Amino acid sequence: MTTSAIQLTNVTKVYGQSKNEVRALDAVSLTVPAGSFTAIMGASGSGKSTLLHLVAGLATPTAGEVILFDQTISQMNDDTLTRFRRRHVGLIFQSFNLLPTMSALENVCLPELIDGKRMRDIEPKAKQLLAMVNLTERGDHRPDQLSGGQQQRVAIARALINDAPLLLADEPTGNLDSKTGESVLILMRELVKEHQRTIVMVTHDPKAAAYAxxxxxxxxxxxxxxxxxxxxxxxxxxxxxxxxxx
Ligand SMILES: Nc1ncnc2c1ncn2[C@@H]1O[C@H](COP(=O)(O)OP(=O)(O)O)[C@@H](O)[C@H]1O
Ligand SMILES: [Mg+2]
Known part of the structure; x- marks a missing residue:
């Protein structure tokens, strides 16, 4: 039975060599239970993004093990890891990374389109997710026709399209005013409490961390x-x- 979403054992990440060596993470061990909301804080350069990238499988540790849902991702080959990540991990970043030429609805569908699924098969679920983030009326809008808070909610809906049990967010409210930031945090909290997702969120903001x-x-x-x-x-x-x- 899986009880932990993330298990890090003595995870070290070193960038560069000899004189230029930066120990971005230094033997970090951490267990994150499934269905919990964790905030990662720390000054700029303390290793927050590195930690998130290692958990996402976007970078490999120099030493140590990264285990997600009982599977050791630090030992997977690229293909296995890509497939695993598509099913298990949703990513939400500070810059929303929406494709400017696509509508909100198409942006939400994108991960599944990349995975080879057909638009007409994914569309109903994408619409449900847009409804969940209160954007039912905005499906046809392009990102530049949406406010920052609306764009971030599209990005969250997109992170949910593959039913990933683990959501990783790097400063998700960093570009939002406090009111829209709050609505995004409330939504993230609901995802944990009502939809049993696990969220790890990097933030500078103590008010954001208070939701974790x-x-x-x-x-x-x-x-x-x-x-x-x-x-x-x-x-x-x-x-x-x-x-x-x-
Ligand atoms: N790709 C990289 N190459 C070299 N150094 C890096 C790289 N990414 C991060 N670092 C360094 O690792 C340390 C931690 O960075 P980071 O994880 O981005 O911190 P944070 O997100 O807390 O600001 C910093 O000293 C940073 O300069
Ligand atoms: Mg960072």
Whole structure:
């Protein structure tokens, strides 16, 4: 039985060589239970994106193991990993990465189109997802005809089209005003609480982290703090120090 979505064992990522060596992650071990919402915080350069990329299988660790849903992805070959990622992982980034020439509906369908499925087979589900993110009326709009918050919601719908149990988000509210950011966070929380998804979200923003069940803080590639839900929206002193004061 799978109880953990993510298991990292002594994961190290080194970029560059000798003099230029950067230890972006330093022997990080971490277990993320399925159906939980985790926020990763830390100053710029502390290794947050690297951690997310390794979990997504977009980069390989220099040492250590990355296990998703009991499968060791750090040992998979490219083809197996690509197939595994398509079924298990949805990615949401700060820049929404929507294709400008495609409608919102087509953008949501894109991962499945790339996977060789036909538009008419995917369309009903894509429409359901647009309805879930409150964009039923906007399916025909191109990204430049949508607000930032609407574009991010399209990106979230797109991350959900393959029913991925694990969603990885890098600063998903970074480009949004606080009100639209809040609507995106509420949606992410619903996905965890009502749809049993697992979410790991990188954020600089303590208000965003307050939506998570757990807040992990990175500093110089190491986990320096690992807390349950932020009690009363307060960060620990160690986290505040790592963020350079907030
Ligand atoms: N592709 C790369 N090549 C070389 N160094 C990198 C690369 N990606 C990240 N780094 C370095 O690794 C460290 C961690 O980066 P990153 O994971 O992007 O941090 P964060 O997302 O917390 O800002 C930084 O020192 C960064 O400069
Ligand atoms: Mg980053």
């Amino acid at each position: 069940d757990r807040v992990i803080t990175l500093s110089d590639g190491k986990i320096i703090d690992d807390l349950g839900a932020m009690i009363g929206g307060k960060l620990s002193t160690a986290t505040i120090a790592a963020l350079g004061g907030v």
